[in-house]
Amino acid sequence: MDLTNHQIRLAARPSGLPKPSDWEHTTEPVRDPGDDEVLVKTLYLSLDPAMRGWMNEGRSYIEPVGLGDVMRAGGVGQVLASRNPGLPEGAHVSGLLGAQEYATLPARAVIPVDPSLAPLPVYLGALGMTGMTAYFGLLDVGQAKEGETVVVSGAAGAVGSVTGQLAKIKGCRAVGIAGGEEKCRWIVDELGFDAAIDYKSEDVGRALRTHAPDGVDVYFDNVGGDILDAVLVRLARHARVVICGAVSQYNAPGQMRGPANYMMLLVNRARMEGFVVFDYAARYGEAAKELAGWLADGSLKAREDIVPGGLDAFHDTLLKLFAGENVGKLVLKVADD
Amino acid sequence: MDLTNHQIRLAARPSGLPKPSDWEHTTEPVRDPGDDEVLVKTLYLSLDPAMRGWMNEGRSYIEPVGLGDVMRAGGVGQVLASRNPGLPEGAHVSGLLGAQEYATLPARAVIPVDPSLAPLPVYLGALGMTGMTAYFGLLDVGQAKEGETVVVSGAAGAVGSVTGQLAKIKGCRAVGIAGGEEKCRWIVDELGFDAAIDYKSEDVGRALRTHAPDGVDVYFDNVGGDILDAVLVRLARHARVVICGAVSQYNAPGQMRGPANYMMLLVNRARMEGFVVFDYAARYGEAAKELAGWLADGSLKAREDIVPGGLDAFHDTLLKLFAGENVGKLVLKVADD
Numbered sequence: 001m002d003l004t005n006h007q008i009r010l011a012a013r014p015s016g017l018p019k020p021s022d023w024e025h026t027t028e029p030v031r032d033p034g035d036d037e038v039l040v041k042t043l044y045l046s047l048d049p050a051m052r053g054w055m056n057e058g059r060s061y062i063e064p065v066g067l068g069d070v071m072r073a074g075g076v077g078q079v080l081a082s083r084n085p086g087l088p089e090g091a092h093v094s095g096l097l098g099a100q101e102y103a104t105l106p107a108r109a110v111i112p113v114d115p116s117l118a119p120l121p122v123y124l125g126a127l128g129m130t131g132m133t134a135y136f137g138l139l140d141v142g143q144a145k146e147g148e149t150v151v152v153s154g155a156a157g158a159v160g161s162v163t164g165q166l167a168k169i170k171g172c173r174a175v176g177i178a179g180g181e182e183k184c185r186w187i188v189d190e191l192g193f194d195a196a197i198d199y200k201s202e203d204v205g206r207a208l209r210t211h212a213p214d215g216v217d218v219y220f221d222n223v224g225g226d227i228l229d230a231v232l233v234r235l236a237r238h239a240r241v242v243i244c245g246a247v248s249q250y251n252a253p254g255q256m257r258g259p260a261n262y263m264m265l266l267v268n269r270a271r272m273e274g275f276v277v278f279d280y281a282a283r284y285g286e287a288a289k290e291l292a293g294w295l296a297d298g299s300l301k302a303r304e305d306i307v308p309g310g311l312d313a314f315h316d317t318l319l320k321l322f323a324g325e326n327v328g329k330l331v332l333k334v335a336d337d
Numbered sequence: 338m339d340l341t342n343h344q345i346r347l348a349a350r351p352s353g354l355p356k357p358s359d360w361e362h363t364t365e366p367v368r369d370p371g372d373d374e375v376l377v378k379t380l381y382l383s384l385d386p387a388m389r390g391w392m393n394e395g396r397s398y399i400e401p402v403g404l405g406d407v408m409r410a411g412g413v414g415q416v417l418a419s420r421n422p423g424l425p426e427g428a429h430v431s432g433l434l435g436a437q438e439y440a441t442l443p444a445r446a447v448i449p450v451d452p453s454l455a456p457l458p459v460y461l462g463a464l465g466m467t468g469m470t471a472y473f474g475l476l477d478v479g480q481a482k483e484g485e486t487v488v489v490s491g492a493a494g495a496v497g498s499v500t501g502q503l504a505k506i507k508g509c510r511a512v513g514i515a516g517g518e519e520k521c522r523w524i525v526d527e528l529g530f531d532a533a534i535d536y537k538s539e540d541v542g543r544a545l546r547t548h549a550p551d552g553v554d555v556y557f558d559n560v561g562g563d564i565l566d567a568v569l570v571r572l573a574r575h576a577r578v579v580i581c582g583a584v585s586q587y588n589a590p591g592q593m594r595g596p597a598n599y600m601m602l603l604v605n606r607a608r609m610e611g612f613v614v615f616d617y618a619a620r621y622g623e624a625a626k627e628l629a630g631w632l633a634d635g636s637l638k639a640r641e642d643i644v645p646g647g648l649d650a651f652h653d654t655l656l657k658l659f660a661g662e663n664v665g666k667l668v669l670k671v672a673d674d
Contacts, residue, residue, distance in 0.1 A: 061604045229595070243603050258566070258595030266580045266611030267398045274603030 003030040008099035008314050010065045013057055017251045017322060020315055022055070023071070031104045032081065039081040040093055040103045040110065043337055044306070045314070046074040046124040047330040048158070049222070049321050052250040061276045071099035071314075074129060075334070076113060076120045087112065094123045099314055101334060118295065118302075120337060125329030126162055126291055126302035133244060133277045134162035134220075135287040139170070141275045142218040142242040146171035149212045151231055154222030155196065156183035157321075158329035159244060163220050164193045165300050172218070175211045177204060177227055179324045186327060191301055204230040215239065215268075223248045225257060232261035241265075241272040251322055303328030310334050340367040344437035345651050347402045350394055354588045354659060357652055359392070360408070368441045369418065376418040377430055377440045377447065380674055381643070382651070383411040383461040384667040385495070386559070386658050389587040398613045408436035408651075411466055412671070413450060413457045424449065431460045436651055438671060455632065455639075457674060462666030463499055463639035464628055470581060470614045471499035471557075472624040476507070478612045479555040479579040483508035486549045488568055491559030492533065493520035494658075495666035496581060500557050501530045502637050509555070512548045514541060514564055516661045523664060528638055541567040552605075555579065561586045562594060569598035578602075578609040588659055640665030647671050 004027055011024040033039045054065050054072050065072050075097035079089055084107035087093065095110030097103040113123040125131065137159075138144050150167035154160040155176025164187060167174040176187045177197045184196035195211040197204055204227055208216065215236025221228050224246030232241070249256045265272055280287070294300035305326040307317045311334060320326050341364055348361040370376045391402050391409050402409050412434035419426055421444035432447030434440040450460040462468065474496075475481050487504035491497040492513025501524060504511040513524045514534045521533035532548040534541055541564055545553065552573025558565050561583030569578070586593045602609055617624070631637035642663040644654045648671060657663050 059604065061606075224600075243600065245603075246600055249600075255597050256600065258597040258599050260592050260595040262595050262599070262609070263561075263580065263583055263586075263593065263611070265609060266582075266613065267396065269398075269610075269612055269616060271608050271610035272599070272602060273606075273608035274600070275606055276603065279606060 003102060004028075005030045005100055005102045006311050007070045007101070008311055009068055009070050010055060011067070013067070014055055016253050018052070018055065018315065018318065023315055024068075025311075030102045033083045033104050036084050036107050037104055038079050038084055038087050038093070038107050038110065040077040040095075040097060040105070041080050042075050042077045042097050042101055042103060042334045044076050044121050044124060045097070045099060045332045045334055046128065046130075047318050047321060047332055048074070048129075049245050049247040049250060051318065052322070062278075072096060073099045074124060075103075076123050077103070078337075082107070092120060094128060099311065101311065115337075117292065121304040121306055121329070121331045122295075122302050124331055125158055125304050126295060126300060127288060129277055130158040130329050131162055131291045132280060132284055132287050133159045134166055135291060136277060136280045136283070137242050137244050137275060138163050138166050138218065138220055140280070141273050142220060142240045144170055144172050144218045148217035149173045149175065149214065149236070150218045150220065151175045151177065151208070151212060151216045152220040152222070153177040153227050153231075154245070154247060155187050155193065156327050157222060158326075160220070160222050161187060161191060161303065161328055162300070165191050165294075167218075168192050168194075169294060169299050173212075175208070177223075183327060199227055205233055208234040218242065220244060221246070224259075225249055228259050229261045232259055232264040235264055235268040235270045237268050237270070239268055239270040241270065243272060243274040247322065304331050305329065306331045306333055308333045340439060341365075342367045342437055342439045343648055344407045344435070345648055346405055346407055347392060348404070350404070351392055353590050355389070355392065355652065355655065360652055361405075362648075367439045370420045370441050373421050373444050374441055375416050375421055375424050375430070375444050375447065377414040377432075377434060377442070378417050379412050379414045379434045379438055379440060379671045381413050381458050381461060382434070382436060382669045382671055383465065383467075384655050384658060384669055385411070385466075386582050386584040386587060388655065389659070399615075409433060410436045411461060412440075413460050414440070415674075419444070429457060431465060436648065438648065452674075454629065458641040458643055458666070458668045459632070459639050461668055462495055462641050463632060463637060464625055466614055467495040467666050468499055468628045469617060469621055469624050470496045471503055472628060473614060473617045473620070474579045474581050474612060475500050475503050475555065475557055477617070478610050479557060479577045481507055481509050481555045485554035486510045486512065486551060486573070487555045487557065488512045488514065488545070488549060488553045489557040489559070490514040490564050490568075491582070491584060492524050492530065493664050494559060495663075497557070497559050498524060498528060498640065498665055499637070502528050502631075504555075505529050505531075506631060506636050510549075512545070514560075520664055536564055542570055545571040552576065557581060558583070560584050561596075565596045566598045569596055569601040572601055572605040572607045574605050574607070576605055576607040578607065580609060580611040584659065641668050642666065643668045643670055645670045
């Protein structure tokens with residue numbers, strides 16, 4: 001096909017917040033698919049705090065994006081050409097398409113999604129990695145049980161908003177920590193959290209004494225920093241702290257700040273555990289089925305914050321995550337369905 | 338009985354290292370035992386880093402020692418008078434006798450020990466809380482398994498020296514981190530650790546690359562601070578970090594320092610877990626039986642650092658712990674057997 005691919009490549013490793021000059025916008029002809037490959041047109045890209053980590057050099061749970069490489073990004077798109085019988089032209093798929101308008105990649109690197117069951121962006125949110133992360137983090141790592149108190153930070157964000165709703169579905173008390181009155185109102189009034197704490201206007205430690213009077217059984221942490229320290233002080237005995245992310249620290253200059261109150265793990269015979277959702281790939285089907293059921297019966301509400309503007313808006317949209325500006329799953333619209 | 342009891346009471350809550358003025362030496366008549374009580378003469382007192390925490394105000398795993406109260410301390414002693422048929426006069430017992438020459442306390446607050454099986458100070462070390470802490474921390478919390486690499490800090494200290502030996506008994510590779518050449522030589526040559534890292538003269542992170550080339554499966558942490566951070570970077574996948582203590586931080590002015598590299602828990606799908614040995618009281622018998630067997634067959638070596646001088650030496654002896662001066666279990670001899 002005679003198509004031109006616009007791409008965003010990593011030009012420099014940022015220190016602190018990414019700058020426009022950390023990216024290079026490139027153009028190249030689209031490559032036709034080879035054996036067992038598909039050519040996918042990117043429709044939506046997922047923007048995630050984890051992307052900031054992928055831009056750094058050094059050992060992590062996944063290879064860093066190489067300098068000069070197309071930025072790694074999950075996305076959903078449509079198959080334009082296929083050399084694999086299982087994925088015909090016109091099929092919709094999700095996978096690591098990258099920050100580009102077209103991706104030519106092995107058929108096994110994408111999975112089919114059904115736009116008649118849910119709008120495409122939902123496959124980046126509640127039915128995508130976001131939902132998987134909340135599901136396995138809360139239930140498998142966090143071992144949340146009926147009657148327990150679950151606290152989640154970044155509660156109006158993609159993963160946090162699903163996590164709190166899953167806690168409610170499982171019969172837990174759900175307390176969300178979010179920044180600003182609007183987000184706090186949304187998670188309680190729309191999503192059904194039992195309580196919200198506005199870390200911008202409230203003392204988190206004091207508010208936890210009110211909203212988690214018997215202590216925190218499961219803390220699902222997306223933010224790190226001061227909020228993690230405040231929750232550690234309010235852990236219940238045998239609490240589980242699930243380390244999903246640390247968005248408050250990703251752009252901090254110099255070294256990250258560790259949780260000064262980590263000895264509360266000893267005081268409370270508690271554990272802090274990290275996880276990577278990719279490890280649960282064999283069980284995605286199980287989670288997707290449950291999540292789809294809850295979406296269908298209304299007990300789980302998906303919300304996407306869809307930003308138009310195509311790849312040109314990639315940089316500014318990414319920064320919304322670190323300014324705490326998104327509500328729900330942040331998605332960049334790259335092309336019309 | 339007409340006996341005078343010398344006692345050491347907490348006079349002030351220290352900031353930083355305890356000072357002589359944080360203690361008050363008092364004298365009072367010994368109280369005769371009431372119903373079901375025993376009067377015990379203190380022979381040896383256990384000195385532990387945890388004592389520093391007990392001197393602080395505020396919530397912890399155990400009530401702080403009250404200002405004006407006799408300092409809490411584990412000890413072994415001999416029953417001088419008894420109002421309980423199970424503990425006759427002359428019996429040897431261990432329990433929280435406190436920093437005093439005589440303790441009058443409920444019979445159920447002490448347990449009998451047998452000086453014909455092991456010297457009395459061993460009941461404060463390998464057969465006492467020290468041994469229990471190493472046993473349950475390594476095997477229950479840390480879940481150390483044959484063939485895994487176990488790293489322990491404070492490796493020449495009371496708990497650390499037993500932990501490394503238990504790791505060897507269980508078929509693990511044992512790497513100890515200790516301060517100074519003499520301690521390092523002792524844990525390898527005498528105790529059978531596979532390797533030692535002298536944190537005073539070596540870069541711990543680099544040394545771990547040599548001595549734990551496949552990563553650290555279990556890290557038993559007694560010290561916190563820089564060493565905890567260095568080990569976090571070298572964790573193996575699904576590692577367990579056992580939080581037993583943080584002696585490097587107990588006397589730090591201001592706030593404790595948290596582990597800046599805690600996100601390595603996520604990278605490595607690892608957990609960090611705290612525990613309190615008292616929770617295992619129902620299983621002390623099981624552990625004591627195993628530990629006694631290993632002591633008897635020589636696979637476990639107990640070493641006590643017994644300081645003479647009675648209660649007058651209490652303060653100076655306690656400080657040895659924070660200067661890293663003791664090798665093995667630090668014990669204060671209070672009176673002759």
